[in-house]
Amino acid sequence: MPAPGPSAPGLRERKKQRTRDALIQVSLELFTTQGYERTTVDEIAEAVEVSQRTFFRYFSSKEEVAFAVQRMVEEEFVRALVRRPPEEGPFDAMRHAVLAAWDDVGDVIDRIVPVELYLKTFFMIESTPALLAAHLRRSSEMEETIARVVARREGLDVDADPRPRIAVAAFGGVMRVTGQMWGKGPDRTLEGIRALTERYLDHLGPALSLHWREPGAPRG
Amino acid sequence: MPAPGPSAPGLRERKKQRTRDALIQVSLELFTTQGYERTTVDEIAEAVEVSQRTFFRYFSSKEEVAFAVQRMVEEEFVRALVRRPPEEGPFDAMRHAVLAAWDDVGDVIDRIVPVELYLKTFFMIESTPALLAAHLRRSSEMEETIARVVARREGLDVDADPRPRIAVAAFGGVMRVTGQMWGKGPDRTLEGIRALTERYLDHLGPALSLHWREPGAPRG
DNA sequence: TTGTCAATTGTCAGTGGCTGTCACTAGCCT
DNA sequence: AGGCTAGTGACAGCCACTGACAATTGACAA
Numbered sequence: 387m388p389a390p391g392p393s394a395p396g397l398r399e400r401k402k403q404r405t406r407d408a409l410i411q412v413s414l415e416l417f418t419t420q421g422y423e424r425t426t427v428d429e430i431a432e433a434v435e436v437s438q439r440t441f442f443r444y445f446s447s448k449e450e451v452a453f454a455v456q457r458m459v460e461e462e463f464v465r466a467l468v469r470r471p472p473e474e475g476p477f478d479a480m481r482h483a484v485l486a487a488w489d490d491v492g493d494v495i496d497r498i499v500p501v502e503l504y505l506k507t508f509f510m511i512e513s514t515p516a517l518l519a520a521h522l523r524r525s526s527e528m529e530e531t532i533a534r535v536v537a538r539r540e541g542l543d544v545d546a547d548p549r550p551r552i553a554v555a556a557f558g559g560v561m562r563v564t565g566q567m568w569g570k571g572p573d574r575t576l577e578g579i580r581a582l583t584e585r586y587l588d589h590l591g592p593a594l595s596l597h598w599r600e601p602g603a604p605r606g
Numbered sequence: 607m608p609a610p611g612p613s614a615p616g617l618r619e620r621k622k623q624r625t626r627d628a629l630i631q632v633s634l635e636l637f638t639t640q641g642y643e644r645t646t647v648d649e650i651a652e653a654v655e656v657s658q659r660t661f662f663r664y665f666s667s668k669e670e671v672a673f674a675v676q677r678m679v680e681e682e683f684v685r686a687l688v689r690r691p692p693e694e695g696p697f698d699a700m701r702h703a704v705l706a707a708w709d710d711v712g713d714v715i716d717r718i719v720p721v722e723l724y725l726k727t728f729f730m731i732e733s734t735p736a737l738l739a740a741h742l743r744r745s746s747e748m749e750e751t752i753a754r755v756v757a758r759r760e761g762l763d764v765d766a767d768p769r770p771r772i773a774v775a776a777f778g779g780v781m782r783v784t785g786q787m788w789g790k791g792p793d794r795t796l797e798g799i800r801a802l803t804e805r806y807l808d809h810l811g812p813a814l815s816l817h818w819r820e821p822g823a824p825r826g
Numbered sequence: 827t828t829g830t831c832a833a834t835t836g837t838c839a840g841t842g843g844c845t846g847t848c849a850c851t852a853g854c855c856t
Numbered sequence: 857a858g859g860c861t862a863g864t865g866a867c868a869g870c871c872a873c874t875g876a877c878a879a880t881t882g883a884c885a886a
Contacts, residue, residue, distance in 0.1 A: 618862075618863080621863090656865085657865045657866075659864075659865065663864080
């Protein structure tokens with residue numbers, strides 16, 4: 387019997403992982419080629435050779451599978467943010483975290499699906515009303531998470547001081563515009579969105595990168 | 607035959623309007639008392655004594671009816687923004703427009719449903735995932751509209767200069783946080799949300815209210 | 827190896843949002 | 857009065873999603 391190292395989680399577990407990956411891959415492929423609405427869950431299930439019921443055991447909704455990869459990207463960003471040195475101000479930290487995340491996600495994504503497919507998916511999300519709505523809700527949850535991280539970095543209480551949430555909301559707003567504009571523009575590559583991120587943040591930065599710890603902080 | 611003045615749009619038209627208003631009122635009442643998900647379209651239709659099919663002829667989805675009043679509020683804001691004097695900077699204009707809108711919407715809403723019901727609806731939207739998603743997507747469309755208004759005011763081209771969209775995104779982000787915090791807080795009145803709006807915008811203002819027309823404007 | 831347990835899956839039936847179709851009713855207009 | 861047509865109801869059907877139960881299969885111990 388082989389020692390169950392960290393790379394041998396048992397047959398059952400591996401099978402599950404394979405099914406999950408297959409569902410993601412097939413879903414994104416169908417979504418990006420035929421469109422999200424024109425793809426039925428039955429179709430996906432059939433292509434992966436599982437029952438429709440099983441699909442819903444892996445993903446609680448058709449929407450969720452569309453965000454499976456996106457979720458990894460977001461987690462990468464949060465990790466990057468937590469890693470930023472504490473002496474950085476909130477905006478610098480967020481800014482550097484996004485850019486660092488864009489540098490690293492390529493590898494992370496490639497472990498599940500081709501980066502190309504992820505980019506197409508991202509574009510599809512932006513242009514499918516139902517998915518755009520879901521995306522924005524997810525972003526908003528994300529912002530809450532980030533606001534808490536920022537607050538912790540600054541030693542503040544999110545519920546007592548509105549500044550973390552406000553700053554993150556403004557930052558998030560810019561990130562969303564970046565995503566939209568990237569989708570509309572011609573350069574649909576990872577480098578493209580990274581460059582755009584940098585450029586757009588430059589517009590907000592000069593106006594917002596004040597240090598909160600300095601005197602003159604606004605009242606509670 | 608009575609002269610069809612502006613207040614006499616024909617029996618058929620009036621009947622339609624009454625059906626529509628009834629659908630809105632009943633829907634919001636049911637949504638806010640039983641919850642959105644636990645209210646079926648059949649239920650609404652039955653209460654108004656129309657067929658389910660007719661409901662969908664008035665509103666393209668169950669979601670849409672939930673935003674019928676919200677839509678009026680948004681339109682009020684855009685009107686207020688357009689009315690702002692051109693010498694005001696973008697942020698001052700948006701800020702004053704929101705506050706002016708909060709002052710006026712009371713009357714506008716009351717023509718259709720009690721303001722009380724609208725406030726309860728607003729709260730319900732914030733706390734129902736499916737509606738929150740829809741709300742955010744609508745907000746994002748709203749921001750695009752506003753960005754164009756702002757750009758026109760400043761004599762800019764939205765597609766050439768990213769600043770209008772970025773500024774509006776940041777502003778919109780703060781407005782959304784305001785809505786959320788209002789929902790979580792104790793003071794669920796129109797005055798409450800107006801005050802909170804003012805307070806939160808004060809936090810962003812000092813950092814962002816620079817004049818774009820001054821020298822030192824960022825590059826393209 | 828084999829039997830048992832528990833996790834995973836398939837099948838089936840049902841709910842609810844939403845759409846197309848078609849016949850019918852009722853306001854409108856000459 | 858009578859034809860026209862907007863608005864409606866009734867019906868059938870698609871699809872996302874869920875609960876319940878039975879069948880299967882990997883895990884693990886005897």
